[in-house]
Amino acid sequence: MSSELVSSAATRLAWVRSRMTLLAGVREQFAVTQPFAGHRIGMSMHIEPKTAVLLETLVAGGAEIVATGNHGSTQDDIAAYLRDQGMTIFGARDDNEGQHDAHVWGVVEAKPDILLDNGAGLVARLAELGPVDHIVGGTEETSSGSYRLRAELADHVTFPVIVIDENPLTVINENKHAAGQSVVESFMRITNLMVSGRRFVVAGYGWCGRGVAHYLRALGGKVAVVEVDEIKALEAALDGYRVANMFDLAEWGEVFITATGHPQILGTEFFDVVADGAMLVNCGHFDWEIDVLALRDLAIDSTVIDTAIERIDLPGNRHVTLLADGRMVNLAGREPKGNSIESMDLGFLLQALSLERIATSAATLEPGAQPVPDSINRDAARRMLAAMKADR
Template sequence: MSDSTYAPISGHLDDVEEAREEGRRKMDWALQHMPILQELREQFAESKPFDGQVIGMAMHVEAKTANLVELLALGGAEVAITGCNPLSTHDDVSAALDANDSITSYAKRGVDEDEYYEAMHAVVSHEPTVTVDDGMDLVYLVHEEYPELIDTILGGAEETTTGVHRLRAMDEDGELNYPVFAVNDTPMKRLFDNVHGTGESSLANIAMTTNLSWASKNVVVAGYGYCGKGVAKKAAGQNANVIVTEVEPRRALEAHMEGYDVMPMNEAAEVGDVFLTTTGNRDVITREDFEKMQDGAVLANAGHFDIEIDLDALSDLAVDEYEARDGVDAYEMEDGRRINVLAEGRLVNLASPIALGHPVEVMDQSFGVQAVCVRELVENGDEYDAGVHDVPDELDVEVAEIKLDAEGVDIDTLTETQEEYMNSWSHGT
């Protein structure tokens, strides 16, 4: 058990029971539309694959994530969780989780930097045997400040692009000392969560926060990875004019061949109406870009951390800053132009006041992969050396098959002859 002095969410709320009831209502609604987690609940409740395990988690604590957390607890684990973003937690959902005897939730919305890391320390103080991360902060903390736990940690799973990038860099430097599955990179996550989830949820939250239409807008998408592709596709589908900025030649060429305008950010800054960053990198939109933007430009981030838009530079340029609308901060320039930043430059689909994150059905797939990866670490963790690992393909396929079955979709199977042909190098014409 934890010896941390940082209190779980229940110690921060005035009316805990009301919050728990509302959080449970949100979780129950989401679970109705999560057939993969429903199937795994039945399996895990019977087999208890996580008996004796302690799972430490740093995730976006909202209804869909909460159903993953409860699934792991149902499988026998003790779970400790906190938020991976200061503004993405739903306090009522966090409170509902904390009511479960097997779960301790430290996640609280609106924490400052000190509280954010205090909660992270509180999770690690439970001495996890498995980590589940969204952004890699938990893995980093274990390695930097709790290296004595590494020998008893079976492994981890990482949810998002930014976290996988950090993990691979850590691995290349020889500093990652236990195995971690790159859940973000597996097809059941990347092809649906990153493309459809980010595209739909980001655009929906921007539209609801601003009450503006996408039709005829010049939408600048920074980055044409899987998330950027989803944003560009969904924006074009709503009759926006899409401009892509990129630093990688092949992705830039792909965007060009898809029919989008491709140009440097400093050129796009002159014509863009809405700017959406999806890179996972820092300083994507900078002072030089702000100086060229039109009055009323809207800026939002769909990457992980709040560093893609250089808000310090924007604040330096501004002669006035004010809340133009709930979730919209306006920066007024000396010449009267106003540049509007959504959700404080944090993840717009999770940190804006009305944000709900990705669609339920999409996260069902991603969290299904997370769950079977944790099962794999518990059952076969000694087969994986320290470092970043691709999710075993059979686990990804298992989740896809559960989803297809739930959707009532039948597919063909290879015959023995076909399998032999596909696995042979000796067959010619």
């Protein structure tokens, strides 16, 4: 079975790798410069084909890899392939939360000196251990993780962490257009329902929320936005969306999509008033935006329709439909694809260059969470323009 998984992954990866030309260029560069020689990189991030190409690039630069996926998003054939290539990879797609937590601890206990984090899971475990002196620095992929690094974990981040989401290239390319497109595609793929004419409520008008709203409307959806930040709410209104609070929209919406990075956006009070038949979808990194535990406490009954669709019956002869168990719908749902290959080629180029900066020049950076250095952004932009042949 393992050999079949490896063979399947190799075929998929050949296609993905052939489309990630930016990483191909930096992989050749790293093979010569060896910026990660002598470094062990610990990763907690989605294990899927595009991430595998990033890991291959880091290995070409001399890195030793010890990694686990995020809960519910590991693709087992890709994990098997990476193990076959000599990397230490923990976890499987069907792991429960306890097993996943043990795998994250496994990465931490391997004592990597560079972190490649997604949601600050590795930093959170390190914080439980107390002061550590073996960490050179790391990267954080998400805005959700950056919130944690600057709030609950701030006192523990005694090394530089470059936040990949905090740069203009990522928010426009990866968050707005790639995440927006893939979330809407995943909703359509999982439910086999059309967008046109359907009423959607998007919670959060950050870059991912902007993208989800944009692609829903482009396909004919009727879109309302919930946003607590007055300036972003005004922007949503000027962009032509209905803007209201969640409870005013509870009866109007047919599909509710959370994109905030914050917990319990949809909670008990909302479940008590939401319209019969509403669909609940999360595209934020953490599976806490929809309070699934509270929803199950309210439930009279539930029916699993398939691996990504669950009908939950509520008091008052009502029901809601939960997609992907409240996890990130474009990576935890059925046929997970995530963001487009091209968008992640640029995003992972930023990752690779930022990790190179950590490995070679961490002492020049301040401790704590910080944006991608401007010089890296401009280097990546020049590479992307050349790859796009934008002058033609």
